Amino acid sequence: MEFYLEAIATPEVKVNILLNGGHNYTIWLKTNSPLLQSLLAVIRGDSQPQTNSGAQWFHIPLENGHSALSFPQSSLVGVVTEPPLLLENIASNDLQGTNIFPTPLVQIDNFLTEEEKLKLISYSLEKESAFVDTASRTNTSYHPDHRKSSVLYQFPEISEIFLRRFRKAIPFVLSKLGMGLFPISRIEAQLTAHNDNNYFRLHKDNGTPETATRELTYSYYFYREPKPFYGGELLVYDRKILNSCDYPSDSFQTIEPRNNSIVFFPSQCYHEVLPVTCVDKAFANSRFTINGWVRREENFKF
Ligand SMILES: O=C(O)CCC(=O)C(=O)O
Ligand SMILES: [Fe+2]
Structure with a gap:
């Protein structure tokens, strides 16, 4: 038997973005939003290396595009998500020389x-x-x-x-x-x-x-x-x-x-x-x- 559901896991996540200097901003993102994936990738440390053109930036539209939050990737200190999204720390496992x-x-x-x-x-x-x-x-x-x-x-x-x-x-x-x-x-x-x-x-x-x-x-x-x-x-x-x-x-x-x-x-x-x-x-x-x-x-x- 197969059960078809809309989505029982929360479709939207509350994300509090923590930046250098103690600044923080709260936004709501869909669980499959590319921006959420990019934020998590930076926290995990597996985002693309920076190019010669300088630091990579996040530009996040706020208030239906009337304003924007822009900051370099390097300013991102962490994110607080509700409900919790836990990250698999694959990189640190590799560093310890184990593949188990x-x-x-x-x-x-x-x-x-x-x-x-x-x-x-x-x-x-x-x-x-x-x-x-x-x-x-x-x-x-x-x-x-x-x-x-x-x-x-x-x-x-x-x-x-x-x-x-x-x-x-x-x-x-x-x-x-x-x-x-x-x-x-x-x-x-x-x-x-x-x-x-x-x-x-x-x-x-x-x-x-x-x-x-x-x-x-x-x-x-x-x-x-x-x-x-x-x-x-x-x-x-x-x-x-x-x-x-x-x-x-x-x-x-x-x-x-x-x-x-x-x-x-x-x-x-x-x-x-x-x-x-x-x-x-x-x-x-x-x-x-x-x-x-x-x-x-x-x-x-x-
Ligand atoms: O019965 C179980 O404990 C597991 C069954 C199982 O692995 C499966 O049906 O794929
Ligand atoms: Fe199985």
């Missing part, structure tokens, strides 16, 4: 109410016959055993329960992960079941042209109590950059699929689901998830 980037990750417990979670469980059990094998969509002759699980792509009856909570969490989650806000084109969601000896081998979620706009991966876990399976941990790997390509590093975090918890991480990070052991093999005793991806608008670049 720890994956930021957030897991939130008690994401839904107990009643809502129970409703998701009984809904999933009612729909057992509508679940399909994931193998046909994911496995290839090259990787015949890449994934084993079953999935339900349509579940309109319960999407609202989940989405209500999900929408609210996004700005907090992006800020916790150190990811900037982005205009959201859509949120994808699927309901999966991992039963005995089901797994999903190492992969990342945005590695093809069709999936390239996925920015944020999430997985919400729910199942019957007492916990009817073991295994099924999610391993999320740190990133290793070599010759501008990224690979999973040897280091990873192990996420216990705690009942009624949701985990978030950037879609560019490699991860895998370890095999589940579900002794009685009953569908009702599966490790269930609602999982998916938050996509940015196609033409938006960080």
Whole structure:
């Protein structure tokens, strides 16, 4: 199922520009405005080097163009943004001679109410016959055993329960992960079941042209109590950059699929689901998830 939203992340950001000498000015900018990107690039220290013609300048129209704020790039000391836009400090990581980037990750417990979670469980059990094998969509002759699980792509009856909570969490989650806000084109969601000896081998979620706009991966876990399976941990790997390509590093975090918890991480990070052991093999005793991806608008670049 795919949900189309206008943009749940704030479309406009309040930016307080801090200049040398203690001056500051507040303006409002769209999250995808080139001016905002340029201001952030200067703060990050990755703007173009200055040319012979002298210092580069910012010229910012104010009051519908009746006045302008002009200052050289070198006067920009910082910006205060509301909501917070956090910058990934790639440059300083390079300086330290490391090409390993720890994956930021957030897991939130008690994401839904107990009643809502129970409703998701009984809904999933009612729909057992509508679940399909994931193998046909994911496995290839090259990787015949890449994934084993079953999935339900349509579940309109319960999407609202989940989405209500999900929408609210996004700005907090992006800020916790150190990811900037982005205009959201859509949120994808699927309901999966991992039963005995089901797994999903190492992969990342945005590695093809069709999936390239996925920015944020999430997985919400729910199942019957007492916990009817073991295994099924999610391993999320740190990133290793070599010759501008990224690979999973040897280091990873192990996420216990705690009942009624949701985990978030950037879609560019490699991860895998370890095999589940579900002794009685009953569908009702599966490790269930609602999982998916938050996509940015196609033409938006960080
Ligand atoms: O079930 C999980 O914990 C993650 C699933 C996953 O990685 C995916 O569906 O792409
Ligand atoms: Fe994945």
